[in-house]
Amino acid sequence: RKEVEQDPGPFNVPEGATVAFNCTYSNSASQSFFWYRQDCRKEPKLLMSVYSSGNEDGRFTAQLNRASQYISLLIRDSKLSDSATYLCVVANTGTASKLTFGTGTRLQVTL
Amino acid sequence: DAGVTQSPTHLIKTRGQQVTLRCSPKSGHDTVSWYQQALGQGPQFIFQYYEEEERQRGNFPDRFSGHQFPNYSSELNVNALLLGDSALYLCASSMLQNQPQHFGDGTRLSIL
Numbered sequence: 001r002k003e004v005e006q007d008p009g010p011f012n013v014p015e016g017a018t019v020a021f022n023c024t025y026s027n028s029a030s031q032s033f034f035w036y037r038q039d040c041r042k043e044p045k046l047l048m049s050v051y052s053s054g055n056e057d058g059r060f061t062a063q064l065n066r067a068s069q070y071i072s073l074l075i076r077d078s079k080l081s082d083s084a085t086y087l088c089v090v091a092n093t094g095t096a097s098k099l100t101f102g103t104g105t106r107l108q109v110t111l
Numbered sequence: 112d113a114g115v116t117q118s119p120t121h122l123i124k125t126r127g128q129q130v131t132l133r134c135s136p137k138s139g140h141d142t143v144s145w146y147q148q149a150l151g152q153g154p155q156f157i158f159q160y161y162e163e164e165e166r167q168r169g170n171f172p173d174r175f176s177g178h179q180f181p182n183y184s185s186e187l188n189v190n191a192l193l194l195g196d197s198a199l200y201l202c203a204s205s206m207l208q209n210q211p212q213h214f215g216d217g218t219r220l221s222i223l
Contacts, residue, residue: 087153098159099144099154
């Protein structure tokens, strides 16, 4: 079983739609959780950290369920520029420790 | 404020050769991590360097080695290259235990 599992997609949604990505992780000792965004042939960029209380950044909302070992990302009012691969990431200790990535979920927003 | 810089951008090698990739961390960062990203996969952790020592290592063979210099820059060395080593190699830097990791643009390595 992979340490971090994501649906690879692709998710094809029209502009303005709401889309949700889910991710599960296997190591219950994981302490830090993130969503990274990766554009085609570019480096991953931190989108947001994920907390148990849930956190929101503009159109993006992330949620962590430690009991179910489940992480989610919700994107509201999708823009063409949101088209990218979204990587679910967990770390076992501090934020600078080893990052374990899922395979990524590809999102394509269309007109 | 320069971010994480990696060189070279692209590299083509043949099987059996050796390669050295370089990384300069973001200003103020002292920890460097290396990742391998195969096509269609998420990045896989290779190892992390702090205070010129390897602190953590992923599931990679000894053909993969590294070094960190006193100025915090780092090198990744891969010996006896295999076709399966073709990938994007990403360097990430951070302040240990303090900040999220920031990635460089990567080095795209192709093995013929």
